[in-house]
Amino acid sequence: MDTNNTSSLTGFGAGKVILLGEHSVVYGYPALAGPLSRGVTARGEPSSKCQLVIPDALMTEQRKVLKAAFARAMAACGEPGVKVSFDTDLPLSMGLGSSGALSVACSRVLLQAAGRKASASEVAAVAWEMEQEFHGTPSGVDHTTSAMEQLILYRRKPGAEQGRAKVVDSPKPLKLVVVMAGARSPTKQTVGALRERQKRWTERYQRIFREIGLLASEGAEAVEEGDLEALGDVMNVNHGLLAALGLSSPGLDDMVHRLRNMGALGAKLTGAGGDGGAVIGLFHDTGPAVHELTRLGIRCFDSQLAGPRAEGTRGAA
Ligand code: MEV
The missing domain is CATH 3.30.230.10 (Ribosomal Protein S5; domain 2)
Incomplete structure (x- = not known):
């Protein structure tokens, strides 16, 4: 040793x-x-x-x-x-x-x-x-x-x-609000349940997986071109397909719509999803949304993923 x-x-x-x-x-x-x-x-x-x-x-x-x-x-x-x-x-x-x-x-x-x-x-x-x-x-x-x-x-x-x-290089900062939208089951369980559905209806599920893969590649191109509107749109469509796969919940959907109403360019669940978990929204300026969510007692924080580093992190998780 x-x-x-x-x-x-x-x-x-x-x-x-x-x-x-x-x-x-x-x-x-x-x-x-x-x-x-x-x-x-x-x-x-x-x-x-x-x-x-x-x-x-x-x-x-x-x-x-x-x-x-x-x-x-x-x-x-x-x-x-x-x-x-x-x-x-x-x-x-x-x-x-x-x-x-x-x-x-x-x-x-x-x-x-x-x-x-x-x-x-x-x-x-x-x-x-x-x-x-x-x-x-x-x-x-x-x-x-x-x-x-x-x-x-x-x-x-x-x-x-x-x-x-x-x-993936981004000429622009990717400013996200990350919101905790309720407790969720372990990832292993959500991934396992989806695996069972896709075993039963392989063609249909593979079609959706393929489409999501295309969205990820289109999203990477949008990032490299600095086209945040396009990236936001891809995120919205991706959320719809995750919901189609049975991976969203009323709580997650509600938060996605809330973030869009607060001006998000795009919003979706992130990670395994299922009966809860985190939702992300892409914003030009995260400040007002973090302020409003925090005022409502909703756990959230903001984070910058790429481009020149922003000041600190707001919000409390
Ligand atoms: C979990 O963060 C992401 C999943 O795609 C599982 C995985 O990639 O292993 C749900």
Whole structure:
């Protein structure tokens, strides 16, 4: 075991938003995703054995999954002598990539403790071990976005070991309002239920996945051209198709319409969706919407995904 170089280790894993293409990305179509400034910070201190401090608040099942996930990452790094703890400013279980962010944060600390170079791809490879334990059959978009910390068009062909990510440059800042629109079921469950529907009605579901994949590519082009109106329109259409796949809820739909009425260029659910989760709205100026939502007691924050960095983050999550 390596007990060197562990006196002050920290690793950050960014949360993520999927702008376009959740769920269909699991079936090999592209998704457009970017990092949030919020995320998970892991810290490492020297220890005689490699271990993770599991927060007391977690339920038995969650503790088991987390332990198993960490064991895989730890094995991938040769079990360096480090005790890893973490904290987060990301709303949990909202479809904002908290497990991907945790996987990336822990992987960064483990790799540092093992004295290995922590390039984005090496971090992503270790984080992938954890993500598979958390999600069963993830596409890999969450932890890849977190590890790369850039806006990416991500695609993983079914059966392929690795996904491919292309960085998407935006000449304009992408200003989003992120709203927490109610508790939701675990991603694994929502993805699994959709898998059952698509097994039964494969042609119909594949048609919709294909269309969503096209939207993600069109959205990436709109970003590169700085055409925010077009990007907003693609987001709106994507939300409609996610609803058609049975992935929205009255609460999510209501929030999508609210954001559009507040001037969003486009709004949609983000992440797994289902019976709750997060909704995003694309705005020229996020200030008035964040102000109004906060006044109404609705949990939200704003985030800039690409282009020149904006000032701080408003709102409370
Ligand atoms: C979850 O953030 C995104 C999903 O597409 C699942 C995945 O890509 O693994 C719903």
